[in-house]
Amino acid sequence: MEYKNYYSILGVSKDADAALIKKEYRKLARKYHPDVNKDSVAEQKFKDLSEAYEVLKDPEKRKAYDTYGANWKQGSSRPSPHPGSRYGRASGSGRGFSFEDGAGDDGHYSEFFESLFGHRGGGERGRSPFQQKGEDMNAFIRISLEDAYHGSSRTISFETPITTAEGFVANKKRTLQVNIPKGMKNGGKIRLKGKGAAGMNGGPAGDLYIRIDIEPHRVFTVEGADLYVTLPIAPWEAALGAKVRVPTPDGDVTVVIPKGSLSGSKMRLKGKGIPAKQPGNLYITLQVVLPPADDEKTIALYEEMKTLNFNPRQTFAV
16 A cells, blocks of 8 residues: 655644644645645645545544554554545545545535535535635725714715626625724724625625725814924014913813924924824924004004114024
8 A cells, every 4th residue: 555644745743733733634625625726636635635634633543554654544453434535535526525524425514624615415516616705895984183083973885796696796885884983093994894895605795994084174284193283373472481272173272382482493292182092292383473563553563673682684694
């Protein structure tokens, strides 16, 4: 009898435990199953895998194989109720294998193979088609900055491909209520498991990924979880310092303008950006705004300021 190295066929070492042997067998069985792999050598590889697994999964058969090698059946003290491989016997042509698992010849199939390939009966008629997960789908929702701060919900409608009873592909309109959690960042995604395209032949549906786009805001600029705002201040607030109120999407806060601040100076309010898992910051840029000289009082004040010993261009010379 020809010696076959069952360990090598399954790609495991001689001291591999039962769990690893089963894991490797399942992986390779999926790869070489004739319903999936149409390569000319796949059928024989699948038979060899099934034969190897039949022996190595059984502690007594494995012990006999390790002791007697190719003659393990003759050396084994326990006769095999099914000589040869239980999983390599074809019913019909290269496609439509039937697999038995210790159930005699009554045609009952292994629960393992039913879960793996969907088999329910012998030959072409009894073979269920190969299952396949549906495709993932992508969509996007535009929300306000306030919704990103506090959370919200949206009703969305979209089309997803389905296979009709006649075997044609058609688009089906679907409507979903989507909960938008508090703290969503611009460009963040929400995953809705099983809400994508339908699977083939009873396979699971794909997932739906929804990208969140935050609408432009009239005051704030959004970058990730951080917010940026330009804060107008009066010349005396910049020169003398002041406490001023600054708006945020979560309510106003008070900030202290340091004495002698210049236009373009920056401040950071830590954690006052979008309340994501890692909260963003609020970055403030100061902008000194001059009062318009459009009345006699303001003009008089500007005339008086001319007497100050101040030259804004004293370091401007080239």
